[in-house]
Amino acid sequence: xxxLKESGPPLVKPTQTLTLTCTVSGFSLGTIGVGVGxxxxxxxxxxxxxxxxxxxxxxxxxxxxxxxxxxxxxTSKNHVVLTMTNMDPVDTxxxxxxxxxxxxxxxxxxxxNFDFWGRGxxxxxxx
Amino acid sequence: xxxxxxxxxxxxxxVGDRVTITCRASQSISTYLNWYQVQPGKAPKVLIYAASxxxxxxxxRFTGSGSGTDFTLTIxxxxxxxxxxxxxxxxxxxxxxxxxxxxxxx
Numbered sequence: 001x002x003x004l005k006e007s008g009p010p011l012v013k014p015t016q017t018l019t020l021t022c023t024v025s026g027f028s029l030g031t032i033g034v035g036v037g038x039x040x041x042x043x044x045x046x047x048x049x050x051x052x053x054x055x056x057x058x059x060x061x062x063x064x065x066x067x068x069x070x071x072x073x074x075t076s077k078n079h080v081v082l083t084m085t086n087m088d089p090v091d092t093x094x095x096x097x098x099x100x101x102x103x104x105x106x107x108x109x110x111x112x113n114f115d116f117w118g119r120g121x122x123x124x125x126x127x
Numbered sequence: 128x129x130x131x132x133x134x135x136x137x138x139x140x141x142v143g144d145r146v147t148i149t150c151r152a153s154q155s156i157s158t159y160l161n162w163y164q165v166q167p168g169k170a171p172k173v174l175i176y177a178a179s180x181x182x183x184x185x186x187x188r189f190t191g192s193g194s195g196t197d198f199t200l201t202i203x204x205x206x207x208x209x210x211x212x213x214x215x216x217x218x219x220x221x222x223x224x225x226x227x228x229x230x231x232x233x
Contacts, residue, residue, distance in 0.1 A: 004170075037223075047165070047214050049223040062222040063128075096171065105177060112218045113161045113176040119169065 002026035004036070004097050004118040012087045012125050022080040022097030022118060029075040030055050035100040036080040037114060038071065040093040048093075052100055053080060087125045094120040129153050129217050133226035140231060146202040148229045150215035155195045159219035162191055162200045165228075166211040174213075175200065205231070 008020035022036060029036065037052035051061040053071045061069050070083040080097060098114035105111065130153035140146050150160065158178035165171045173182045175191035178198055188203040202209055210233055215226040 039225075041165075046227045047163075047171075047216070047225040049216075049225065060221050064222075098171070103176065105180065109177070111159065111177040111180075113173050113182075114163070114171075114216075115173050115176075115182065117170040117172070 002099065002116045004099060004116055006095060006097050006118045006121040008095075008121055008123065010122060010124060012091075012123060013127055014088055014125060016087050018082075018084045018087050018091070018123060020082045020084075020095055020097075020121065020123070022082070024078045024080070024097075024099070027099065029073050029078060029080065032056075033102040036073070037098050037100045038082045039096045039098060039114070040091075041096070041120070042090075042093040045093075050082070050084075054100075089125045092123065092125045094122045096120040128222055129156060129219065129224050131215055131217055131224050131226040133213075133215055133229050135229060136227060137230040137232060139233065140205050141233070142205055142207055144205045146205050146209075146231060148200045148213055148215075150193075150198045150200070150226050152196045152198075152217055156217045156219035158194045159217055160191075160193065160198050161216045161218060162189075163214045163216060164209075164211045165214060202231075 003025050005023050035052045035054035038050040053059050068085045073080045098117040101115045132151045160178045162175040174189050179191045190201045192199050212228045212230045214228050
């Protein structure tokens with residue numbers, strides 16, 4: 001059974017650094033074609049992709065937040081960690097981690113999708 | 128960045144209704160389009176990937192279609208557990224981007 005679970009502080013003060021951990025089970029972070037992404041959803045708003053890390057330690061970040069984000073993984077501990085610096089009230093959101101899987105179709109095309117998600121963790125930025 | 132525009136932003140429907148949600152990309156994304164269902168307090172769920180392929184375990188009342196810039200998610204007969212917010216997402220290139228969401232209400 002594949003699960004992902006986000007953990008971290010529910011409250012953060014402005015200018016502080018947020019650290020969230022995604023603990024995965026049921027698959028290995030070292031499996032070829034697998035990554036873990038971070039996505040957030042401010043209250044009442046749309047989903048926003050933040051970044052992802054892959055089996056080979058390749059990393060991607062959304063350009064608008066690239067200077068504030070760091071994603072790392074510890075394959076032996078089944079952990080993926082998101083660090084976001086200089087938090088602001090606009091960063092208040094539910095933060096999700098999700099497995100990003102490459103799927104091959106019968107036509108030999110490959111497609112990526114977030115096939116398993118955690119339930120998310122609400123982070124509120126307030127002084 | 129590729130902009131994803133969904134319509135409508137919300138709709139009211141009844142159990143048994145046929146519901147259609149559209150998603151438009153700001154440039155061609157071939158069939159690199161996924162659909163997700165988000166419900167409060169639950170883990171989001173992928174419904175459709177590659178524009179039209181039903182994710183394993185998802186009921187067949189969900190169908191996806193389209194390619195290029197225009198895509199559709201259809202629920203053929205709305206069930207009580209389908210009341211949720213639906214998002215499209217392009218996976219053609221980074222940054223990955225989502226549509227604004229469509230809230231399906233009773």
